Amino acid sequence: MENTLDTSVPQPAQARISKVAFSGQASEFFGIWIVNLLLSIVTLGIYSAWAKVRTNQYFYGHTRIENQPFRYLATPVQILKGRIIAVIIFALFFIASSLSPLLAVVLALLFLPASPWLIVQSLKFNMRMTSYRNVRFAFHGDYAGAFKYFVLLPVLALFTFYLAMPWVLKKIDRYMCSNTSFGGQKMQINTDTSSYYIAVLVAMAAVMGVITVMIIIGAVLVGVMAATGAANVGVATVLITAAVFVMYFFAFALSAAIYHSMIRNHIFERTELPGIAKFKSEMQVMPYLWLTVTNLLAIIFSLGLAYPWAKIRKAAYLASVTTIAVYPQADSLVDQVQQSSSAFGEEAAGLFDIDVSLA
Amino acid sequence: MSASPAVNGQFQHAGSSTLYRAVATFADNGQLIIRNSDNDTALTEATPADYRFGSVIPGLAVELQLRDGAIFVPDNPRFRWPQLSGTAKTAARLESHKLSILAAVVLSPLLLWWIIVDLMPMLASAAVPLVPDSVKQQMGQQTFYTLQQTALQPTELTPAQQAAVQYHWQMALQKLPLEYNSYKLHLYKSDFFGANAFALPDGTVVITDELVTLLKDKPDAILAVLLHEIGHVEGQHSVRLIAQSLGAALVFGILFGDPEGIADLLLGSGSVMLQSAFSRDMEREADKFAVEQLKALGKSPSAFADAMSALLSERSTDDQGSSTLLKYLSTHPDTRERIEQARQHDPP
Known part of the structure; x- marks a missing residue:
């Protein structure tokens, strides 16, 4: 679809088209990241909650549509509470699975029904903590829906030898988008099952292609080695181990780049906030693959120090391929729910007004 | 009457996407007054107990948050409110100061190494008798x-x-x-x-x-x-x-x-x-x-x-x-x- 947004659909009012702008700087974020890392280490991880909030505030604040930034509203204490719970759950699992396989299975079975609740909780929290033009996002999914899409369907897909998995992935994306609202207006999404199958097939074909090429190169190399009599078993073992490792990373990066680009473009094309905004994503596989592979290499060869640069670069790329059409109604939205509560969060927040997450 | 200089920026009411060009000023007693700069009408007022400042993040403007959910954002991202306490600015100062960044680059890997190589085994040994x-x-x-x-x-x-x-x-x-x-x-x-x-x-x-x-x-x-x-x-x-x-x-x-x-x-x-x-x-x-x-x-x-x-x-x-x-x-x-x-x- 090469149509620009303003001509593709008849519109009630003239929409303003604008690219998403990202103004974060790698050098500036490097300072934030490394200082927060040190403070997190020194405080035995406690400061990591503050670090997460500051990092998100930096990235949200530097992401702008029509010169208006996003805002991240969570407080460090909320993040800290969620982390403490996540650490306890993680430690229990880790210890149980090390002590006894049986105990681990029992815990996993107990955790399975709890996981949809945690997912909904996390989506609700993160949406509510995201604001644009002082209007918040919200997530309206419930336990039953999350159980169906995150547990039931993936388990059923197992019995189709994962042939139904692309359809399940479509359902999951659809569930998440259609339950997201901005200023009380729910998103509308109309994705195709066929697009998911095509994306998965193209990604798999690309991986097969990479493997075939590598096998041919490997066979030629082995032939050359055998012919020249340079066959040293020790050296060959190391070379093959390294080659398999590299191939694994590359195949993973390639399939992820293909799937992400195709699916993101499709979802953005088919999603809108009726009367408020329409979206367009123009990701391309090769530039995105180049971005992820060079980011990874930079992180490896800088021993992790290039992480802030890689993160900024990725955010800048994703912003640069995203276009938003904003309708005039977006300038006068009023969120009733939000107006009735205090911004300082002094009224007792629920015990579980948190995101249970290690990251 | 106002002790501090006027600050230009944009104002939004709670839960409202409507933007106003605005000027924020403070009275001697700390009372905040925000006026619409297009027509010079009052948008809101708040006592010191009813407003606070957002986080200070390098490169971003520091927003002024009101208890009812309204916000005022200065136009100049480098502007720092004179009322901001030293502690509020500490994190941002450390994050943008060359010396603290250098210290973090050197100390983070060293401490991480020490934690993994010495502290973890020590704590593990101490925890084992409890099993x-x-x-x-x-x-x-x-x-x-x-x-x-x-x-x-x-x-x-x-x-x-x-x-x-x-x-x-x-x-x-x-x-x-x-x-x-x-x-x-x-x-x-x-x-x-x-x-x-x-x-x-x-x-x-x-x-x-x-x-x-x-x-x-x-x-x-x-x-x-x-x-x-x-x-x-x-x-x-x-x-x-x-x-x-x-x-x-x-x-x-x-x-x-x-x-x-x-x-x-x-x-x-x-x-x-x-x-x-x-x-x-x-x-x-x-x-x-x-x-x-x-x-x-x-x-x-x-x-x-x-x-x-x-x-x-x-x-x-x-x-x-x-x-x-x-x-x-x-x-x-x-x-x-x-x-x-x-x-x-x-x-x-």
Whole structure:
């Protein structure tokens, strides 16, 4: 679809088209990241909650549509509470699975029904903590829906030898988008099952292609080695181990780049906030693959120090391929729910007004 | 009347996307007044208790938040409100000051290294005595049962060979001051493990027929192997390995929980290497234990080196010297290094 947004659909009012702008700087974020890392280490991880909030505030604040930034509203204490719970759950699992396989299975079975609740909780929290033009996002999914899409369907897909998995992935994306609202207006999404199958097939074909090429190169190399009599078993073992490792990373990066680009473009094309905004994503596989592979290499060869640069670069790329059409109604939205509560969060927040997450 | 200068910016009411060009001023008593700069009408007023400042983040404007949910954002991203306290600005100052950034670049890896290499093992050792014996027994029994079902077959050694191994075992148990008291030795044939021996946390020690046969001319070497395994149990290595790996997983999860794309995989391989490193440390500890106890029993520490040499020559057919890469993935130290270590204890 090469149509620009303003001509593709008849519109009630003239929409303003604008690219998403990202103004974060790698050098500036490097300072934030490394200082927060040190403070997190020194405080035995406690400061990591503050670090997460500051990092998100930096990235949200530097992401702008029509010169208006996003805002991240969570407080460090909320993040800290969620982390403490996540650490306890993680430690229990880790210890149980090390002590006894049986105990681990029992815990996993107990955790399975709890996981949809945690997912909904996390989506609700993160949406509510995201604001644009002082209007918040919200997530309206419930336990039953999350159980169906995150547990039931993936388990059923197992019995189709994962042939139904692309359809399940479509359902999951659809569930998440259609339950997201901005200023009380729910998103509308109309994705195709066929697009998911095509994306998965193209990604798999690309991986097969990479493997075939590598096998041919490997066979030629082995032939050359055998012919020249340079066959040293020790050296060959190391070379093959390294080659398999590299191939694994590359195949993973390639399939992820293909799937992400195709699916993101499709979802953005088919999603809108009726009367408020329409979206367009123009990701391309090769530039995105180049971005992820060079980011990874930079992180490896800088021993992790290039992480802030890689993160900024990725955010800048994703912003640069995203276009938003904003309708005039977006300038006068009023969120009733939000107006009735205090911004300082002094009224007792629920015990579980948190995101249970290690990251 | 206003003590502080007027600040230009944009104002929004609570939950409203409508933008107003606005000017914020403060009265002497701290009262905030925000006026619409297009038509000079009042937008809102607030007492000091009803407004506060947002986080100070390098490169971003500091917003003024009102209790009812309205916000005012200065136009100039570099503007810092004079009312901001020093502590509110501390984090941002550290994050953008060259000296603190340099200090963080140097100190972060050093501290991380110290935590993983020294602090974690220390905490793990301290935590181990808290684990009740019943848990260790459960761990041992479950693993033993699984291995019996999958990798172990009944021994095919002659009663005389079995008795010889049991004799060394009993001697070690009786003569050594061991802390743990429910040791059990089992002999099994195992195609899966080959010539090998292992210890479980409940004191169960298994030595394979293949290893006994390999060392049949060196009775002291069998004793050395058994002592090495006892060393694992005495040092409570199974439980310590779990505690250390958990600690490392948590450190990486919390500090780098949000890695960039496939760097995730990289962190995964990092933690495998780390776990192998922990395991190698414990093997060295068990080696040291075996050598010391051999001396206590009046045997030559070179018996341990003999056992390792025998294993090395048996395996050298399929192991052409370990490369540097594989060394970091190995759960055991290099065998030649272990032989060297044991020989150093030889009386001259």
